[in-house]
Amino acid sequence: MKNIKKLATAAFITVFTLSIAGCNMIEKTPEAIANSAVAVVNGEKITRGDLDKNPNTMQLLSQAKQQYGEDYAKNQDAVSTIKSQKEQILDDMITNKVIEQKAKELKLLPDEKKLETNMNNQIAQIKKQQFGNSTEQFDTALKAQGFTEESFKSMYLSQLKDQEIQQNVSNSLTKNVKVTDKQITDYYNANKDKFTEQTDKMHLAHILVKTKAEAVKVKARLDKGEDFAKVAKEVSQDTATKDKGGDLGTISYDDSQYDAQFMAGAKKLAKGAISDPVQSSFGYHIIKCIDKQEYPVKALSKVKDQIKKQLEDDQKSKLVSQKVQEWKKAATITKNEKNIM
Structure with missing residues (x-):
């Protein structure tokens, strides 16, 4: 799950950076609106206030003001974009709430005193790194964002709590994950081009x-x-390259911009060879390998630990994602989308 290891600090540094640039946050909403439920998860409310105080929402609204001006709420394109992104943020908050409830059930909630100490240490680092230990500048930034020191600490503590809960749950779920030597060897043999002394490259053309x-x-x-x-030049449908005779230039083996099936077909070609038809999401390609440079592959012993960690991380991420989806499917979740804006 993408958010399982999100660091709260980075989000807050971004918020402060925006404040230094002179951005203003959204105006305070009436109490009734702030207390309205945007979602209910197993009987627990997520309020409009919770959603609007989320750092991702705050950054979103600051960007909207930059792009559309102070009257962004009157711009239909802005409102549509904000609503869509707030829905995504709310989905993440719902996931976090489900995880928190399961953590409580499994007795995995963090120690509140340790959390508070951690929070104070991180805020001290923010003051030092972003404001040169100037309390005056720090307080000015808080005020510009509509915070008092107390309200900021409350929000920051909540973010740190979510982060530690997610980590505790992840650790509990994945404590028995193990990667065998055979899995490591099999992965190495199937992906040797990922472990070369330098990145392999090929000069390609295609039709x-x-x-x-x-x-x-x-x-x-x-x-x-x-x-x-x-x-x-006569028949290629790729308008970006057909006038150049289909020349794509030199491409690294690990270039993720190209379709995976296209890359797999290209990597098989020897220098000067032309492929049979290769299907991709764009159509069918005939690929020519004009030149290629392949480097020696590192010994398995040199990359074994790297592969082991990657396979462990992949297994853990997949396991946590599957379990959280199970929990969400079993939960009673209602969303009040009319309250989002």
């Missing part, structure tokens, strides 16, 4: 068409000796 039948015809023309660049 993109819509159907496999078209791709087969293109390959047949190339097999008969037609020039790759000439054919690309």
